[in-house]
Amino acid sequence: MLKVWIGVLCFLVVGPMLHAQQVYPRTVKLMGSRFDITVVAIEEVEGDLYIDQAIGEVKRIERLISSWDSASQTAAVNRMAGKSPVKVDIELFQLIERSMVISKLTSGAFDITYASMDKIWFFDGTMTQIPDSIEVARSVERVGYENILLNKEDTTVFLPKPGMKIGFGAIGKGYAADKAKKLLQSEGVVGGIINASGDMNTWGVQPDGAPWKVAITNPMNKQVAFGTFPISNRAVVTSGDYEKFVELDGQRYAHIINPKTGYPATGLISVSVFAPKAELADALATAIFVMGKDAGISLVDQLPDVDCVLISDKGELFHSNQIKIDQSTP
Ligand code: ADP
Ligand code: MG
DSSP states (O other), X not given: OOSEEEOOOSOSOOSSOTTOOEEEEEEEEETTEEEEEEEEESSHHHHHHHHHHHHXXXXXXXXXXXXXXXXXXXXXXXXXXXXXXXXXXXXXXXXXXXXXXXXXXXXXSSOGGGGGGTTTOOOSSOOOSOOOHHHHHHHGGGOOGGGOEEETTTTEEEOOSTTOOOOOTTTHHHHHHHXXXXXXXXXXXXXXXXXXTTEEEEESOOTTSOOEEXXXXXXXXXXXXXXXXXXXXXXXXXXXXXXXXXXXXXXXXXXXXXXXXXXXXXXXXXXXEEESOHHHHHHHHXXXXXXXXXXXXXXXXXXXXXXXXXXXXXXXXXEOSSOOOBOSXX
């Protein structure tokens, strides 16, 4: 899962300085994934308190957007598919609105209604053959973000087809990273990194004034960094979970599904996207898997302040026009 790691170098302030800023990191399990939360603070108790606040924020979001938690509003929307609209908090309503904008931007490659296909493909090693093509074709019948009915006045969401479902697997961790960052910034935390299993947002700088650095490793040889990137007040997200894929008849399928065909994406094994927000980067990374190298890069090249680095299943590296890759090790 650790395809992106943070090279926090030389972060300890040298010398017996009192009240010097330091980096306080903590690893926790949230949203079923590993979160590495790092804050800059002057004392451990202060750092701890901030990290607790970030954790509280991520848990709050999880309770709102998790489709597995039957008590969440998202689960209620799914339960009432084909039956009736469900009133939701403005926060969830707006997340769905923004998800639909990204679906439009990616011509439907990213689609939160992919969730009705989740009974066909399993990426936990239990699958031994490609599912029946009729079954796959049937699974996409209920997919289509354009069918989601939103009522702005009442903040209700209605999934008109029975069995239709929404899920935030490809955007939720990015959103949580953004919100935790926002909360800590409002608390006055001068710098930090919220890393949700490779979906991260950063702000400020390291205590020595140097920018945070991320390294993108070669998924085929994790000891080798493809490049390091200084990053300040920006998000970077890497999609491509090397434990979550299935190999059938010699073809490797990612756990990201093409909403139009019902078949998992092939061709890329890692997609990293740099953007102002982790939410956008997260959703775009998933979409690029589906769109493939050429369409993915051409989309990114049209978006201001967005860059990407892709690794194909042959181990080749591709990137968008603007990005500069420092090939020296971090
Ligand atoms: P990672 O888990 O590697 O960070 P992503 O952020 O791309 O990867 O999220 C993948 C998850 O998104 C899948 O496990 C699934 O829940 C969901 N998903 C799969 N295909 C799509 C799609 N085309 N659009 C939106 N969500 C998807
Ligand atoms: Mg994603």
